[in-house]
Amino acid sequence: MRWAGIGATDEADEAEDIVEEEDDDDDDDDEAEEKVEAGDAAAQARSNSRPRLRRSTPPPPAADSMSSRMPRQRGPTTALAAAAAAVAAVPWASTGSLASPSFIAHISHSAAPLPRQRRLQREQQLQSPQPCFPPTHHHLAVRGKKTRTTVSLDALPQGPLPPLPDTQTPATKTRASRSRRKSARDGGEDTAGAVVGSVASPAEEGSEEAAEEAAEEAAEEEQDGGDGRPQYPTVVMQARRNMLKFANCVLLTRVGGFYELYFSHADEYGPLLNLKVAQKKTSAGPVSMAGFPFFQLEKFLKTLVLDLNCYVAIAEEFPNDAGDRIKSGGLMHDRRVNRVITPGTLIDENFMDPYANNYVMAIHVNQDQGDPAPSENDTSSGAETGNPPTISKIADSDVPPPIGLAWLDVSTGQFYTQNTTLGALSTILSRVAPREVVVDDLLEARKDHSIFSVLAEDKHLITFAPHTSQIPVSEWTPMLETEVPARTAQAFTASETAAGSLLLQYVKDRLFGLSGVVKLQPPQRHETLSVLTIDKNSMRALEIKQTIRDVAFRGSLLHAIRRTVTKGGARLLNTWLSAPSTSLEEISGRQDLVERFIRQEDLRDQVVILLRRSHDSQRLVQKFAFGRGDADDMIALCNTIRATEQIVQLLLEQDADCFASLTSRIKLAEPLALAERIRTSIDEDGLVQQHETEDNDASILASLAEDVVTAEGSTADVAAVLPKSGILAEAAARKQRTSSGGAGGKKQPTSLRDHYSDENTIFTMKPAASPGLTKLHTKLDGLMQEKADLGERLREQMGAASLTLRWTPNLGHIGHVRGKDAKKKLIVVSSPGESAEEESAGGDSREYNAVSSSRSTRAVHIPEWTSLGQRIHQTRYQIGVEEGRIFADLRAMVVVNLVKLRQNAGVLDELDIATSFAKLAVEQGLVRPILNNGSAHTIIGGRHPTVEGGLREQGRSFTRNDCLVGTPGQGRLWLITGPNMAGKSTYLRQNALITVLAQAGCFVPADHAEMGIVDAIYSRVGSADDLYRDQSTFMVEMLETAHILRSATARSLVIMDEVGRGTTPEDGTAVAFAALHHLVTVNRCRALFATHFHGLAELVVERGMHVGSPGTGAGAAASSSSVTGNDTMGQGAVEMYCTDVAEDRKGGFVYVHKLRKGVNRQSHALKVARLAGLPEAAVTVAKEILQKGSQENVEGFALTGIATANDKAD
Structure with missing residues (x-):
């Protein structure tokens, strides 16, 4: 069915496809069931010929495995699909093309066995790294009464297996079982086991794939409709293909104004996300689904990515061109994955911790130098038993095998490498604290490798990425902001280069379309000798970043001393405390800054005020490097550049070498030109008004979504909550519309109807931003004056003082009257002489008939206003296009100045820490330590x-x-x-x-x-x-x-x-x-x-x-x-x-x-025992036992001549 007034989008048509088709012929159902049961019997008969492996009592079929016994029901699409049709194409991005929507990715796990699953998975395995989970046991899908199926592989055809390739392939990938994943999410100890979980042998894997592929080919024929059987709706099939392609991710599919989960993803993650799981009725059977409004994406991403450690694949809607529409059977949109979000590849998500880096680390282990071989008498390794490698295994080797490390923060572009050994790996992991660890999938078969024991100690999230050949450092340049000098590139070891190559390829694969614009900082080699090493046990025991008891920030050293006012400064302080310097020159330079700010309190206060005006420019510029960022980010960058300029002026006025050294690292010429261009282009007042409008629209849509979910069930219920006028759908298509409470000073509209009936528009670029924009605004002003003149003339000719010229989504350009004017005839009488044509005719009169009316209002169609209104809309569209072009130019200017902006941001972070150290010293009476190269x-x-x-x-x-x-x-x-x-x-x-x-x-x-x-x-x-x-x-x-x-x-x-x-x-x-x-x-x-x-x-x-x-x-x-x-x-x-x-x-x-x-x-242990509440009788017994054995020890100890606590002081 079609919803009246929704607008020309294909979501309503696609939603129609989801409506379950009526099936009046019960014999067809019986026949289909008999075919499936016959196929099951044949499969079981074939299984009797295959020995060795037996599968018993698999879990019940997944949601997409339909039961032919389920009664057919007539009904419309589910409520979420209907609402999706109603809010079709709602991007809710910033006005115009200034802000690209923050499309985030989704986390994924294996879907239930579906048609073409094996084939698509094999095609995409090299692109889709596998999460570290234990294998699951797949089962053949069954229908009808069969709820449990036992498949014996001895029944399958026998014969030699095809030869294995010379090199390992992703065929040994493990699959995640739902129970193990739940244990890992709950922080259970299975996480360590998941790292080194059992992997199916190649022979068993190949046999299993052959059996499942045979069953899936039959299912594929059914779903393809080759024999006339029903198919899933197009939207569901698009989601299904994406689930198969990204089998290790949770798939979120954009459908109009919602993101939806289907099949097993809905069943498994819907309850975890506190979402209602519904059964979508389709002609091919019920489909589990759950969804949420698009503007809640980051809320649910936070739960999936940070809390559940999932990978998320996000499938967005992309308009089909004419050719694609023909190929797809008339579909207006294609839904394909444009990004995969993992815990280590976040870019600008709001749920990121602003005070800590979000690192993803790649570890390269030399395949030619594995673990020390176990002795003949010891066939079990530490990894298998859960024990970490013994000290002798790590340290007794004369030359420990090298391990290459590379880690980066995608949100800031910081990139580091280091060469280390297995024995030092846990210390580096404790210092860097990566959110995700990437290793070569060739290691997946070596489940006994000691590196997995090290990673399992702190339950690191491990991703097995496809093997990547080593790329020379000189060829990393396309993903870097500047080229690595040849001399610097030669310093990287082979292990570091291999780790860096693996990491860059992994990030590139995760970011999809964004990978072409990735601009990372040149890699910095991390030298162990340059920092104070704090091993994992010391980091924990000293409670540097979190407490031991509560694992909380409050009570840690970082909490006690942090007085920073910027997010970048807080991240840098975290780094300094995790890896203090061993360079006397570097430490002395930091202390000089702190001492100057202690002495000059007024200067410190002024610098702190200016730092508060700055923003997190490290992450800001990285957003622009990715082609993201909006007008608000541009204003924040402009304010940061201005604050930097004022800070430099303050410091240059001081006669101090430490300040001169600091300011010499700041480059301001080009950034100041950029800031001026931003200031003269973007209208901050327009941004404020736009945000007020967006907030109002979001609240209306949230209310609508709640009503839709509440009314889920019947067509009448859903239709009742959808706006009859189709305003919401039009709101999606007309994202540049704004409220009338802007520059005109009119009262704020109270409904979406009022919102879109007014012709005032908020623009976020100043008219003088470009000559073309100035001309367009001049043209628009002239057209608006024509509108005012036309309205005045019509009110006078009609005698209707309440007449206003409006535009509505349903009726288009109309004249609107109310009150008494709504009850009279609206007639325009032209006076002779107004035009040559009318003069010859001796005048003319025209009556305007109503196109819509109510008790107190009436809307009429006025041709003159329609023509003028279309010209106004066309001019507004041209303004939006020009604003988008100007913003693209601003973004390009930011990218050109990327190196300077990042360098300036680093200096501001150091200043923030220096002022915070000075404030702390004054508060707590700290003193400057004297450091030297001695041993005292x-x-x-x-x-x-x-x-x-x-x-x-x-x-x-x-x-x-x-x-x-x-x-x-x-x-x-x-x-x-x-x-x-x-x-x-x-x-x-x-x-x-x-x-x-x-x-x-x-x-x-x-x-x-x-x-x-x-x-x-x-x-x-x-x-x-x-x-x-x-x-x-x-x-x-x-x-x-x-x-x-x-x-x-x-x-x-x-x-x-x-x-x-x-x-x-x-x-x-x-x-x-x-x-x-x-x-x-x-x-x-x-x-x-x-x-x-x-x-x-x-x-x-x-x-x-x-x-x-x-x-x-x-x-x-x-x-x-x-x-x-x-x-x-x-x-x-x-x-x-x-x-x-x-x-x-x-x-x-x-x-x-x-x-x-x-x-x-x-030791006075009895005093402590009594304070702890030990029963007095127990304390008495302990005292008696203690007194019996103490005298002899005291006498013997006195012979040494060392003073004891019982000796009297002289």
Whole structure:
């Protein structure tokens, strides 16, 4: 059926196709069922000849597997399809062609078995990377009463399999089962298993494909209608083809004003998106569908992409030309996928985190150098058992196989590469935090590769992309803003080049039509030696970006110090904290800026005000590079350039080398010309009025969509909620129309009818933007004056004071009268002499008959107004075309200045961080640290940056402590003892965090700080079981300790808390001392070592390692040689400090967080137990047991001569 007044769009016609055709012949149904059942029987008979594999009890057929028993029903298209017809061609983009719609892509998973599925999948496999999910078991579709089918492959024809190709192909792709996908979405541990999930062998895969292809060919004949059987409607078939082509994506199909999901996608994702799943009645059977209005696209994309980690393919509507219409049987539109959105390839979606980069990383593993081969006695690998590779496998190899990394942020164009090893990969992943990891699909068959264990630890989303041959760096230029210099290109290793080639090809495939305009920044090689390495365990233990307990931003170091006012500055701060610098020159330059802004508070405030006026120009210019962006983005870019100019003027007025160095990097000549062109072209007032109109239209459409869904069911219900006048459909086609509440100062219209009845139009380009636009506006002004004159003359001749000249979607150009005028005859009497023709006729009179009327209004057709109105509309259209051309020129100017704009944006980000560091220093009394190339770590009055803030909120003060580790005479390693809850762990963390802040260029929370540059921070603080990988607390602890002992250098800082606590006291003491001894004698690094094993102090003294040891006598040397083989380097390298508890006479106590020299043998665990609410009877028993064994230990410990907490102070 056709909806009256909807407009000339094909959606209504296509919606008609969805109406289920009437089938009055029951015999046809029975015959069709018999054919299907006969086919099923034949398939089962054939299956008896194929051995080895048996499929049993598959799930019920998918929604598209129709049951012939389902009764046929007459009925119209479903409500969503009807509404789609009503809102056909509603792009709701910005006025004119200034803003291209933000078409986003969709995430995909496998559809149910459909006709041509296998064939199309094979054709598209090289374009469609597979997500990392375990395989699903497909089943043959059945109809009628059969709900369960068992297919035995032994029944299929036997014979040799075709030879396999020499190279691996995507034929080994895994398919995702719905249950596994749900587990992965829920954050379950199956994610790790999905990375290394089982893959069907080539033989089994080939057999399965042969069986399924035979069944699908029969289904294809049915759907093609070759035997006269019914087909799905065209819209559904278009969606079906796209589902097969992008089988790993969730498909969102644009139908008029809605995006719709069909078949299994609707069943699976509709409930997850809180959408109602309806059954679309078609002649081929019911089809599951769900949908939402187009303006809610980003809302649902956020859920699919960020929350469910899906890939989304978006099929938009594209008008067919005359030839395509003939080929497609008269279809006005083709629906094809124009972008695939994955978590790592977001461009400008509003749901992106503005304060963090959105990286996609490609990892290249040298195929010639795999994992170390397992021994003959060990046939199971770590990947298979869920265990990570052992330290020996990673580190014992003399030359670890290289791994190439490349990562980029599509939204900013930042592009990096790095050469690394498997052992360092987890540290880099923790620092970069990619949203998506891409690996070569050749690795998919090597499910036991250790790289999958590393990726599974943090449940990274893995995409297997088609193998890409290595492309030289010099050939990356088409996707870069500038060419990579030849000398720079030679520095890239083969692994980096392979990873970069894989990544660029993957991004190109995901962006489809946008790939031709991708402009990335030239790749920067990341050198490990240039940054302070913070491994994964340290990043987590120090809570640099998120807390351990809640995995939340609040409470982290980043939250405690962030005072930035721009989004780009916040992203750069995140990078600086994740990878602080090791360059003294770079750190000193950052500190100079901070110090100047501390001294000049007025200057800092002015710069901050100007920074607030700027916008996220890194992402703005990237949008324009992609051919996206609208007039609002252009205005934001103009304001940013103006703010940059004013900041430069302020800084140049200051006599400071640090400011001069900064401003010299800013290029303003061409960007200022661009800003002036934008200012003189775009009308900001028009933009504001346009947004008000768009908001009003969106609310009306949202209300309509709600009514449509509510009324879903019958034709009458749907028709009742659609505007009888067809205004909504016309609103879609006439997107440049605006309200009358604009420049004319008329009252705001209250309905869509009033909205489109007025002739005033809002333009977003100023008339003087171009000579052509000026002429068109002059012409339009003349035509509008003609309209005013015509209206005045007609009102006078008709005697109808209420007459207005209007345009409506249904009636076109009309004269509208109301009140008393609506009841009189509208007659125009021409006076003699008005024209030669009329003069000869002696005058003329004309009556205008009504074309529409109501009780109080009447509309009449006036030929003079129709002719004039058409000229007005034509002029308005020409203005829109000219505005689009001007905006395209502006976008081209932005692309030409891309390099300069990005460079200027980077400088603004650095300024933002410098002013925020200065503000933080003033607020919290931070001091400038002194950094050098020495090995001392001298911190006086240090404070924990986050704990201090929490205590301040509670009105409590933080206890300051010194750290002199590495200082001459103070030892390279401090052994720290003390009671539980007395602040040992806080002390360890605070010194590591002070180091991070200092090398990031920030001032630090201390009275004085001087330290040598640290190349890496390692921590073993806290531990937990990893039951999934069958690792106990002690095993996790030992793996972390082993990693530290193998990796730390003389320039590293190590913090270790309670090593050995996961086993018996004897074993724990032995392991803890071995780790301590190794740090002192082998690593020779700065270390803070907290423990409750008080026997360590005795061992330290016995081996002559204590700073206060008697000397280098024969006994001490012999003692040391018994452990290290005549290695006496650890003598005098350990100092001992402790915290304490102060008790009063009434039994009360208070923790003393201030460190002092000595050893505290009292852990005061019973006090903590009593505070925690342990029953008093249990505490009494514990006290008795403790007292029995304590005296002997105290007496033995006193022989060492080290002061304890029980000794009286002198």
